[in-house]
Amino acid sequence: MRLWFLIPALMAAALGARDANAQQVHFDIDATLPVRDTELPYTLDLNLTAAAPTRIGVGALLDLREIQKIVPERMADNAIVDNCGLQVRLDDLSFQAQDETIGLDGGVTITIFECSRTSERDFQRGEQKRAILANMSTQATVDLRNNCAYFKLVDLTLTAPEAQREQLLEDDTLDSVKELMLAAVDLVLNETPLCPELPAELASLDPVYENGGPKEIGDGGLGVFLDGSVDVSPSTILDILTVLQQRKLIPGPP
Structure with a gap:
């Protein structure tokens, strides 16, 4: 899994801050779609945005060009x-x-x-x-x-x-x-539905998608967007912080 991170963004989201310009974190996840006796590769682009003190907005883009x-x-x-x-x-x-x-x-x-x-x-x-x-x-x-x-x-x-x-x-x-x-x-x-699965270290996010549909990527590229949210809990925040610490993107515990 590849991840790009803006430290103020995640901390704002984790703490329920409301400044929309500093409340985003992005995950780029390689995934597969099982189709009978084979698996087809795609990429899941996951964006988390602080939406409220107890809720994180989730925007998922499934890149199906492969x-x-x-x-x-x-x-x-x-x-x-x-x-x-x-x-x-x-x-x-x-x-x-x-x-x-x-x-x-x-x-x-x-x-x-x-x-x-x-x-x-x-x-x-x-x-x-x-x-x-x-x-x-x-x-x-x-x-x-x-x-x-x-x-x-x-x-x-x-x-x-x-x-x-x-x-x-x-x-x-x-x-x-x-x-x-x-x-x-x-x-x-x-x-063969597309059911985006998060890696084990992010599984506790358990997003609920409320809207979705086709989306063009580039010139004619096939994509599917999903919009939803995650209920924020202390365990969810700790899991996100643990992932970032494992990747040395924020300091580890003292």
Whole structure:
């Protein structure tokens, strides 16, 4: 963990001072997001601000730009829908933050197969009937629940080449694929919330986040902000001071 500290700032916060210009302390924490059988790296920028004699304001910015680079590569190797009669793969996925929204675009390969029943419960995939190359665009937002940030797709649009559009409209293929994609992606997103965890020496802070949402970092970089607070107690102040003493940023006990 890397930490930058302004001594008057922390002491003002710890003692409940009210001068807003001298009441901030910043932590830069390396973290990971577990996603099924892998972990994706991100950075948690944590700012503490003295808000009242018994409360410290907390502003957390989750810098997800590394995840933004890694996820499209991982998605390209995996079908997001894969059942007996249908396989859907994402190609050239990209997502970009703009202000407080997240836009996702990419190509979608839709492969339709023959599917025959082999028993009361089992089916067998047969020959490929056709493959469709479509374009996908959608937006995502962030829901804050139980101190965790959950990504959620707002809607999803699929468009196909003109030559295939008439047949696709006739048999509702795109609408069916859209619903399956939304269900599959929502399942994954609900399984992988962003729940910022503090290192053990700061765990007693136990911030409560009340607001959150997407935030652009730099030019299109993906971030999530969380705003909340920490109730100040003697043990909380002592833990913060102990961390600073361990890093020799303030003098140790006499």
